[in-house]
Amino acid sequence: MLDWGWIGDHLPQLAFRTAQHLELAAIALAIGFAISFAIGVAAARWRVLYPPSAAIAGIVFTIPSLALFAAFVPATGLSILTAEIPLVLYTLVILLRNVVAGFDAVPADVLEAADAMGFTRGRRLLRIELPLAVPLIVAGLRVASVSTIGLVSITAILGDALGGLGFFIYEGMTRFFATEIAVGAVPTIVLALVADRLFLWLERAITPWSRRTRTATAG
Amino acid sequence: MSASATPAAARAATVEFRHVTKSYDPAALRRGAPGAVNDLSFTVPAGKICVLVGPSGCGKTTSLKMINRLIEPTSGQILIDGVDAASRNVTELRREIGYVIQQVGLFPHQSIGENVATVPRLLGWPRARRRERADELLALVGLDPATYRDRYPAQLSGGERQRVGVARALAADPPIMLMDEPFGAVDPIVRERLQNEFLRLQEQLAKTILFVTHDIDEAIKMGDLVAVMQAGGVLAQFGPPAGILADPASDFVARFVGTDRGLKRLSLARVGDLPGRIPVTARAGDRSGPARARILADPFPYLLLVDDGDRPIGWVDQDDVDGDGVLGPEQAIPMSPLLNRRTTLKDALSLLLEADVQAGIVVNRGGRVEGIVTAGMILDWIREQGRPAADAATADEAAAAAARA
Numbered sequence: 001m002l003d004w005g006w007i008g009d010h011l012p013q014l015a016f017r018t019a020q021h022l023e024l025a026a027i028a029l030a031i032g033f034a035i036s037f038a039i040g041v042a043a044a045r046w047r048v049l050y051p052p053s054a055a056i057a058g059i060v061f062t063i064p065s066l067a068l069f070a071a072f073v074p075a076t077g078l079s080i081l082t083a084e085i086p087l088v089l090y091t092l093v094i095l096l097r098n099v100v101a102g103f104d105a106v107p108a109d110v111l112e113a114a115d116a117m118g119f120t121r122g123r124r125l126l127r128i129e130l131p132l133a134v135p136l137i138v139a140g141l142r143v144a145s146v147s148t149i150g151l152v153s154i155t156a157i158l159g160d161a162l163g164g165l166g167f168f169i170y171e172g173m174t175r176f177f178a179t180e181i182a183v184g185a186v187p188t189i190v191l192a193l194v195a196d197r198l199f200l201w202l203e204r205a206i207t208p209w210s211r212r213t214r215t216a217t218a219g
Numbered sequence: 220m221s222a223s224a225t226p227a228a229a230r231a232a233t234v235e236f237r238h239v240t241k242s243y244d245p246a247a248l249r250r251g252a253p254g255a256v257n258d259l260s261f262t263v264p265a266g267k268i269c270v271l272v273g274p275s276g277c278g279k280t281t282s283l284k285m286i287n288r289l290i291e292p293t294s295g296q297i298l299i300d301g302v303d304a305a306s307r308n309v310t311e312l313r314r315e316i317g318y319v320i321q322q323v324g325l326f327p328h329q330s331i332g333e334n335v336a337t338v339p340r341l342l343g344w345p346r347a348r349r350r351e352r353a354d355e356l357l358a359l360v361g362l363d364p365a366t367y368r369d370r371y372p373a374q375l376s377g378g379e380r381q382r383v384g385v386a387r388a389l390a391a392d393p394p395i396m397l398m399d400e401p402f403g404a405v406d407p408i409v410r411e412r413l414q415n416e417f418l419r420l421q422e423q424l425a426k427t428i429l430f431v432t433h434d435i436d437e438a439i440k441m442g443d444l445v446a447v448m449q450a451g452g453v454l455a456q457f458g459p460p461a462g463i464l465a466d467p468a469s470d471f472v473a474r475f476v477g478t479d480r481g482l483k484r485l486s487l488a489r490v491g492d493l494p495g496r497i498p499v500t501a502r503a504g505d506r507s508g509p510a511r512a513r514i515l516a517d518p519f520p521y522l523l524l525v526d527d528g529d530r531p532i533g534w535v536d537q538d539d540v541d542g543d544g545v546l547g548p549e550q551a552i553p554m555s556p557l558l559n560r561r562t563t564l565k566d567a568l569s570l571l572l573e574a575d576v577q578a579g580i581v582v583n584r585g586g587r588v589e590g591i592v593t594a595g596m597i598l599d600w601i602r603e604q605g606r607p608a609a610d611a612a613t614a615d616e617a618a619a620a621a622a623r624a
Binding site: 107109110111112113114115116117118119120123128131132207208209210 | 287289309310311312313314316318320322323324325326327328329330337338341371372373387397
């Protein structure tokens with residue numbers, strides 16, 4: 001059924017596209033996380049910021065991904081920026097919500113005790129709120145990584161220079177070549193599963209104090 | 220005891236409320252903010268426990284939180300050893316005031332040892348000293364350091380968590396402790412034990428403690444002084460619990476302390492306050508002849524059998540003590556409740572009624588018999604203490620309760 005010979009001939013491309021796929025996803029996650037974290041910390045401090053930022057993120061999520069990628073082409077051309085801007089926007093939907101929820105989940109009695117014992121504002125954020133928000137933040141990263149790895153494939157519509165493993169899927173579809181579609185799709189699924197496990201492990205490793213594994217509320 | 224190892228132990232401060240008022244704007248009240256406080260003035264001498272008690276919304280928690288400035292007063296001053304709290308750096312002030320709340324507020328991501336050493340860490344103590352102090356405090360509140368030091372709060376029971384909360388508040392040996400319904404979330408048996416342990420601890424520590432509760436019984440039991448507050452944050456009465464029970468300043472206070480305030484006074488007196496009464500005792504193995512002579516001469520018809528260390532084994536009915544033979548443990552009937560000089564008369568009476576026996580045995584720390592207490596002795600005590608008017612009613616109530624049991 002599969003053309004194993006074709007696969008054997010294209011191993012170097014497969015390696016290159018896998019690396020590119022990971023790179024596109026990692027950049028989007030890193031930038032998305034940095035933005036969400038900054039907004040999340042601010043929103044945890046000033047609650048009025050939360051509704052507008054959550055609303056904007058929610059609206060972005062309703063835009064069909066193909067349309068969103070296409071929308072930036074006139075402005076940024078077929079560059080990596082055109083790929084990353086929508087990818088980052090999609091991570092924000094998940095990460096922003098989880099970062100804010102993470103800070104929000106810190107029990108009020110813990111905060112009161114910290115204040116009463118003489119923690120300064122900054123120290124309380126760093127030593128108490130942040131560690132307690134980590135489980136939900138990492139849970140958000142986990143969901144966002146899986147979703148981003150899936151979305152990277154769509155960047156193949158922006159041309160041969162992008163797309164990661166999506167390049168094979170896109171090209172396989174135009175050529176009606178099942179083997180090439182599988183060569184793009186199967187590793188994508190594997191990458192997503194690996195990322196999911198990795199973040200799950202990370203979450204457990206950094207929260208030995210939490211007997212129960214907290215589940216992601218985003219999605 | 221380990222607490223005395225701390226050089227600054229038994230340091231305490233005077234807390235004075237001077238015309239303290241807190242008013243919230245109407246918007247805050249609609250959000251369910253705590254009740255306001257109105258022109259509150261009272262002084263808690265160093266080393267005393269003052270309990271703020273009143274119905275919900277009377278401003279007792281608000282008053283407490285103004286001391287460590289979690290809430291700032293609208294007007295008036297709170298003086299700590301004569302210094303206005305408002306003039307202090309707020310984080311420094313808070314590190315000198317222990318704080319215990321009902322939900323405990325332990326940090327879930329830190330071990331018990333780290334939790335206890337929180338304020339010492341904020342104060343920059345070296346690691347070794349922090350660890351030593353945490354162990355010392357865990358032992359002080361009755362938790363084995365080796366067992367508990369490395370656990371996380373989620374692995375502890377409610378009662379254990381509350382002990383850790385108390386240990387954490389004591390960590391930097393603060394002269395003042397604020398406790399907001401600290402034993403409110405644990406079951407009645409654990410609460411009783413924690414209260415007793417805390418009172419014993421306070422005998423050594425002699426901190427100035429402000430304690431909030433809505434439970435008048437807890438207030439009477441814990442307080443050297445009681446501040447009864449009523450809706451609107453008004454101080455209804457301030458004074459020692461016995462005075463408040465004997466002489467309520469208003470209808471509100473009388474209603475709040477309850478119609479059974481005569482009985483409540485039982486929780487203020489302890490077995491040691493009663494005139495002593497020594498039972499007829501004999502050692503297991505003694506000849507019963509001489510014992511029989513002694514027990515027939517005593518109005519109390521039971522002989523208390525004790526072991527070689529004078530520890531009680533059980534009672535022998537005088538009719539079962541025959542003229543010749545040897546007294547043995549097998550003759551003894553089940554033991555009465557064991558009391559000590561610190562047991563409150565309320566607990567003593569309750570134990571007697573529960574066990575359905577005529578007398579409780581008073582033992583010392585080593586378990587040696589010191590005397591006995593009967594329900595009659597407790598009723599006599601109430602009769603002597605009560606004012607003429609309240610006297611008859613309360614004694615009758617107690618007698619009726621005793622008769623029903």
